Amino acid sequence: MRGLGDGLMQKPLTVAEQVANVLRESIAEGSLAAGTPLRQDDLAERFGFSRMPVRDALRQLEGEGIVSIHPTEGARVARMDAAEIREIFAVRALLEGEALRLSVPKLGNEELDEAGYVLNQIDAEPNVGRWGSLNRAFHLALYSACGSARLLGLIEAHHNAADRNVRVLLSNVNYRSRSQAEHRDLLTTCRHRDAEAAVRVLRKHLSDRMETLAKAGDGLAGKS
Amino acid sequence: MRGLGDGLMQKPLTVAEQVANVLRESIAEGSLAAGTPLRQDDLAERFGFSRMPVRDALRQLEGEGIVSIHPTEGARVARMDAAEIREIFAVRALLEGEALRLSVPKLGNEELDEAGYVLNQIDAEPNVGRWGSLNRAFHLALYSACGSARLLGLIEAHHNAADRNVRVLLSNVNYRSRSQAEHRDLLTTCRHRDAEAAVRVLRKHLSDRMETLAKAGDGLAGKS
DNA sequence: CCTGGGATACTCGTATACGAGAATCCACAT
DNA sequence: ATGTGGATTCTCGTATACGAGTATCCCAGG
Structure with missing residues (x-):
C-alpha cells in the first residue's frame, strides 16, 4: 500500500521513488518477467545511481507485493500464478x-x-x-x-x-x-x-x- | 502490508527487521505517541546501529501505514484520529x-x-x-x-x-x-x-x- | 567417471562519509 | 519593538567502502 494518502501532498520526488516508478512500469509492461532476479548492482549501474536508492525502491516495491526479497538471496520479480x-x-x-x-x-x-x-x-x-x-x-x-x-x-x-x-x-x-x-x-x-x-x-x-x-x-x- | 505470505518462510532475521519490530512494538505499546518525530540519527544511536538499518525499518513501517515519511521533513509516527x-x-x-x-x-x-x-x-x-x-x-x-x-x-x-x-x-x-x-x-x-x-x-x-x-x-x- | 572438499567469486547487509535542502535563530535596521 | 535578512545548524538523501554469508566451480581422490 504505497502512500495511503498521497495524491495531494507535495513531496520532493526522490531518486528512490523514480527508480521505483521505472521498475514498477517495467514490470507492468512485461519487460521484466516474473521471477527475474533483480541484482542491486546491475540496477544501480543501469540507472546510473548507487545501490542505496535501488535498495529503497526494492523495499517499497516489496511492500506493494510486486517483488519479493530474501535477505541473502536477493530480490526477484514476484511470481504470480x-x-x-x-x-x-x-x-x-x-x-x-x-x-x-x-x-x-x-x-x-x-x-x-x-x-x-x-x-x-x-x-x-x-x-x-x-x-x-x-x-x-x-x-x-x-x-x-x-x-x-x-x-x-x-x-x-x-x-x-x-x-x-x-x-x-x-x-x-x-x-x-x-x-x-x-x-x-x-x-x-x-x-x-x-x-x-x-x-x-x-x-x-x-x-x-x-x-x-x-x-x-x-x-x-x-x-x- | 508486510510480507504478504510470511509466517512460514525462514528468512535470516536482519537487523533492519529487528529494528522494525521493536519500533512497531514501541508504537503499539504507546511509548511512542502519534506524531512523534523519528530522527534517524537518534534511533541509530539508541539501537547501537548505523542509520541504514533504521532507514530500511522506517520504509517498511511506512508501507504498513504506521509511520509517515516526508523526504526532507523526516519520519513521524502516523497520526490517527x-x-x-x-x-x-x-x-x-x-x-x-x-x-x-x-x-x-x-x-x-x-x-x-x-x-x-x-x-x-x-x-x-x-x-x-x-x-x-x-x-x-x-x-x-x-x-x-x-x-x-x-x-x-x-x-x-x-x-x-x-x-x-x-x-x-x-x-x-x-x-x-x-x-x-x-x-x-x-x-x-x-x-x-x-x-x-x-x-x-x-x-x-x-x-x-x-x-x-x-x-x-x-x-x-x-x-x- | 563420479564424488567430495576447498577455495573463489558473488551478492547482500551494514558502516562511514559527504553534499543539499530546509528550518531556526540572531543581529541589525527601520 | 518588530520585521527582515543572512548565516548557522540540523536532518535527510546519496555515494562509497567494508565485512559476512552463501553458492559455485574446479581439482583431487576414490
Missing part, C-alpha cells in the same frame, strides 16, 4: 465493491464526467502501455467519493500488482472492447445513482475479466 | 468478514482448538502488552483456512496498524471481558460451521469495539 491472480481479483472485488457502494451516493457530476472522459481516452489511446493507468484512473474516479483514503490506497496497490497481467491481454481486441462495454455499463449505472446495481455490475466485470486472465495467462507468468 | 480508526475498522470488517466466510467451511478442529487455546491464554495473561498479538493470533487462527495468503497479509497489517489504539483501552476491565465474551461467541459459531452467522457475529464485534475506541480514544492519539 493463476491462483494468485484469482486472489488479487477477489480482494479487488471486495475492496472496490465496498468503495463503490460508499462512493455512488456521494458522487458528483464532476467525478462522473471525469470517468467518462477517461473512457474516451482509452478508446482513443493507441499506446497499449498507457491503458493500465487509464483503467486505474477510471476505476478510482468512481471510488473517489468513498471517503476512505485507506481504501483507495489499497485499491491502487492491487491495481498495480495486477497490472502486468492485465496488459498482456490488451492486444486482444475482444478483451478491450468487452472491458470497455462493461465500463460504460458501470458508468451508466453510477449516473443513475443506483449503488447496489453498480456493485453488481462491477463484481461481474471483475469476475469476467479475472476468468479471462486466469485462463489465458496461466502459463505466461513463468514458472520456477 | 477517530475518522482514521473508523476507516481501519471498516476495512477490517470487510477483509475479515470475507476471510471468515471463506475459512469457516474448511476449518478443522486443529485450528478451532488453537483459537480456543489462545482465548484461554488471553484470560490468563497478566501482561497487557501481549494482549495485542494474542488477539491477532486468535483472529488469524479462525481465518487461516481461507486459502488466500494475500487476504491474511492485509488483515495482519491492519491489526498492526490499529494495535496501539486497541491497547490503550485494555486496562479497562469492561472492554476486555466484553471482547472476550464476543470472541467466545464467535468461536462457538465457528464450531457449528455456520459461516453466515459467524460473519454477523464478527462484524458486530468489530463494530462495537470500533465505537468504543473511536469514542474513548478520540483525543488521546494526540493532535498537532
Whole structure:
C-alpha cells in the first residue's frame, strides 16, 4: 500500500521513488518477467545511481507485493500464478465493491464526467502501455467519493500488482472492447445513482475479466 | 502490508527487521505517541546501529501505514484520529468478514482448538502488552483456512496498524471481558460451521469495539 | 567417471562519509 | 519593538567502502 494518502501532498520526488516508478512500469509492461532476479548492482549501474536508492525502491516495491526479497538471496520479480491472480481479483472485488457502494451516493457530476472522459481516452489511446493507468484512473474516479483514503490506497496497490497481467491481454481486441462495454455499463449505472446495481455490475466485470486472465495467462507468468 | 505470505518462510532475521519490530512494538505499546518525530540519527544511536538499518525499518513501517515519511521533513509516527480508526475498522470488517466466510467451511478442529487455546491464554495473561498479538493470533487462527495468503497479509497489517489504539483501552476491565465474551461467541459459531452467522457475529464485534475506541480514544492519539 | 572438499567469486547487509535542502535563530535596521 | 535578512545548524538523501554469508566451480581422490 504505497502512500495511503498521497495524491495531494507535495513531496520532493526522490531518486528512490523514480527508480521505483521505472521498475514498477517495467514490470507492468512485461519487460521484466516474473521471477527475474533483480541484482542491486546491475540496477544501480543501469540507472546510473548507487545501490542505496535501488535498495529503497526494492523495499517499497516489496511492500506493494510486486517483488519479493530474501535477505541473502536477493530480490526477484514476484511470481504470480493463476491462483494468485484469482486472489488479487477477489480482494479487488471486495475492496472496490465496498468503495463503490460508499462512493455512488456521494458522487458528483464532476467525478462522473471525469470517468467518462477517461473512457474516451482509452478508446482513443493507441499506446497499449498507457491503458493500465487509464483503467486505474477510471476505476478510482468512481471510488473517489468513498471517503476512505485507506481504501483507495489499497485499491491502487492491487491495481498495480495486477497490472502486468492485465496488459498482456490488451492486444486482444475482444478483451478491450468487452472491458470497455462493461465500463460504460458501470458508468451508466453510477449516473443513475443506483449503488447496489453498480456493485453488481462491477463484481461481474471483475469476475469476467479475472476468468479471462486466469485462463489465458496461466502459463505466461513463468514458472520456477 | 508486510510480507504478504510470511509466517512460514525462514528468512535470516536482519537487523533492519529487528529494528522494525521493536519500533512497531514501541508504537503499539504507546511509548511512542502519534506524531512523534523519528530522527534517524537518534534511533541509530539508541539501537547501537548505523542509520541504514533504521532507514530500511522506517520504509517498511511506512508501507504498513504506521509511520509517515516526508523526504526532507523526516519520519513521524502516523497520526490517527477517530475518522482514521473508523476507516481501519471498516476495512477490517470487510477483509475479515470475507476471510471468515471463506475459512469457516474448511476449518478443522486443529485450528478451532488453537483459537480456543489462545482465548484461554488471553484470560490468563497478566501482561497487557501481549494482549495485542494474542488477539491477532486468535483472529488469524479462525481465518487461516481461507486459502488466500494475500487476504491474511492485509488483515495482519491492519491489526498492526490499529494495535496501539486497541491497547490503550485494555486496562479497562469492561472492554476486555466484553471482547472476550464476543470472541467466545464467535468461536462457538465457528464450531457449528455456520459461516453466515459467524460473519454477523464478527462484524458486530468489530463494530462495537470500533465505537468504543473511536469514542474513548478520540483525543488521546494526540493532535498537532 | 563420479564424488567430495576447498577455495573463489558473488551478492547482500551494514558502516562511514559527504553534499543539499530546509528550518531556526540572531543581529541589525527601520 | 518588530520585521527582515543572512548565516548557522540540523536532518535527510546519496555515494562509497567494508565485512559476512552463501553458492559455485574446479581439482583431487576414490
